[in-house]
Amino acid sequence: xxxxxxxxxxxxxxxxxxxxxxxxxxxxxxxxxxxxxxxxxxxxxxxxxxxxxxxxxxxxxxxxxxxxxxxxxxxxxxxxxxxxxxxxxxxxxxxxxxxxxxxxxxxxxxxxxxxxxxxxxxxxxxxxxxxxxxxxxxxxxxxxxxxxxxxxxxxxxxxxxxxxxxxxxxxxxxxxxxxxxxxxxxxxxxx
Amino acid sequence: xxxxxxxxxxxxxxxxxxxxxxxxxxxxxxxxxxxxxxxxxxxxxxxxxxxxxxxxxxxxxxxxxxxxxxxxxxxxxxxxxxxxxxxxxxxxxxxxxxxxxxxxxxxxxxxxxxxxxxxxxxxxxxxxxxxxxxxxxxxxxxxxxxxxxxxxxxxxxxxxxxxxxxxxxxxxxxxxxxxxxxxxxxxxxxx
DNA sequence: TCGTAGTTATGTACGTCCTTCATGGTAAGA
DNA sequence: TCTTACCATGAAGGACGTACATAACTACGA
Numbered sequence: 001x002x003x004x005x006x007x008x009x010x011x012x013x014x015x016x017x018x019x020x021x022x023x024x025x026x027x028x029x030x031x032x033x034x035x036x037x038x039x040x041x042x043x044x045x046x047x048x049x050x051x052x053x054x055x056x057x058x059x060x061x062x063x064x065x066x067x068x069x070x071x072x073x074x075x076x077x078x079x080x081x082x083x084x085x086x087x088x089x090x091x092x093x094x095x096x097x098x099x100x101x102x103x104x105x106x107x108x109x110x111x112x113x114x115x116x117x118x119x120x121x122x123x124x125x126x127x128x129x130x131x132x133x134x135x136x137x138x139x140x141x142x143x144x145x146x147x148x149x150x151x152x153x154x155x156x157x158x159x160x161x162x163x164x165x166x167x168x169x170x171x172x173x174x175x176x177x178x179x180x181x182x183x184x185x186x187x188x189x190x191x
Numbered sequence: 192x193x194x195x196x197x198x199x200x201x202x203x204x205x206x207x208x209x210x211x212x213x214x215x216x217x218x219x220x221x222x223x224x225x226x227x228x229x230x231x232x233x234x235x236x237x238x239x240x241x242x243x244x245x246x247x248x249x250x251x252x253x254x255x256x257x258x259x260x261x262x263x264x265x266x267x268x269x270x271x272x273x274x275x276x277x278x279x280x281x282x283x284x285x286x287x288x289x290x291x292x293x294x295x296x297x298x299x300x301x302x303x304x305x306x307x308x309x310x311x312x313x314x315x316x317x318x319x320x321x322x323x324x325x326x327x328x329x330x331x332x333x334x335x336x337x338x339x340x341x342x343x344x345x346x347x348x349x350x351x352x353x354x355x356x357x358x359x360x361x362x363x364x365x366x367x368x369x370x371x372x373x374x375x376x377x378x379x380x381x382x
Numbered sequence: 383t384c385g386t387a388g389t390t391a392t393g394t395a396c397g398t399c400c401t402t403c404a405t406g407g408t409a410a411g412a
Numbered sequence: 413t414c415t416t417a418c419c420a421t422g423a424a425g426g427a428c429g430t431a432c433a434t435a436a437c438t439a440c441g442a
Contacts, residue, residue: 050241
């Protein structure tokens with residue numbers, strides 16, 4: 001190994017705006033402890049786990065015109081009779097509204113979702129699941145259940161709860177940080 | 192609620208090959224217990240967590256011509272002096288070799304990686320990290336560390352270990368299952 | 383009432399990841 | 413030798429996701 005570099009000064013200014021760096025360091029707290037390696041490993045593990053989930057899902061909804069992001073929307077819409085606006089779907093899923101528009105397009109082409117005008121706001125469009133969409137969900141439920149059970153084979157209920165909550169805490173941290181950063185760049189250059 | 196459908200027969204033959212279904216059910220074990228909801232929640236949570244990681248990573252490597260999959264490769268290559276073959280990289284990352292070829296293309300265009308012939312096998316090509324690639328990694332290390340620390344803000348060392356291991360157990364399950372399924376479809380139609 | 387600022391969905395244009403299939407070059411075992 | 417298998421890559425395509433611009437519409441203040 002080489003000796004340790006001096007990371008106290010920015011090795012490459014273009015990587016992060018100093019304000020961003022400061023905000024992160026501030027948010028992260030004490031920067032000099034041994035948890036770092038673990039966080040890298042955990043980050044990589046999440047990526048691996050996600051790919052596993054996606055591969056299972058791809059296998060399950062194979063050749064049926066619905067996949068990944070679209071399925072997320074369909075499941076959300078299955079819980080609502082009146083329908084959900086594009087913007088609300090985007091906020092709930094944490095993606096851009098343009099992306100949701102595209103996903104709803106494909107679902108609508110497949111007849112699983114229908115666009116209806118929002119009676120309360122004429123700018124807004126509600127996506128509403130169709131009977132065919134509900135039938136699709138119904139048919140998907142059991143194979144999906146089997147696949148998920150297989151994915152989490154050997155996990156106890158407690159482990160599942162812990163796992164879910166750790167994932168969500170991560171996401172909350174990221175959301176919080178993104179909020180701070182965007183808020184920070186909206187305001188003046190120097191506080 | 193409506194009454195329960197009869198899921199003992201396949202509600203839609205095109206969803207899963209019966210052999211695949213049987214293999215999954217067999218692998219998953221007892222199908223009639225209350226863990227199912229938790230597995231769905233956990234699956235969705237993984238997806239959310241992954242998006243958080245990706246967003247952080249995108250923020251960090253922004254505008255530097257390296258992202259996600261390419262970064263994974265670069266980090267792997269940083270650990271090897273001689274270089275790693277395309278096929279080995281693909282197997283290690285769990286993606287198609289064609290995909291790795293493309294990622295190495297972009298890294299090579301950026302000057303971070305170089306292709307060298309494999310002295311032991313003239314079919315094979317080794318990807319080897321360049322000094323510029325190592326410098327990139329070096330510059331990326333600290334901001335990335337801060338970002339990861341922020342992502343896992345509030346996680347104890349024990350929680351990180353548990354989280355990492357749960358992710359990897361998931362991936363192992365999926366891998367195991369995929370092996371069984373491919374093995375199953377390679378052999379005859381009826382066992 | 384009018385005008386302005388903000389919101390909503392969507393068109394356009396991109397970039398990235400990942401896949402399958404086909405192909406020419408190469409290794410290795412019959 | 414010759415047949416089979418493996419290796420990287422060309423070609424083509426699907427899906428996800430982004431940013432920016434725009435037309436329709438709402439809401440709020442003068």
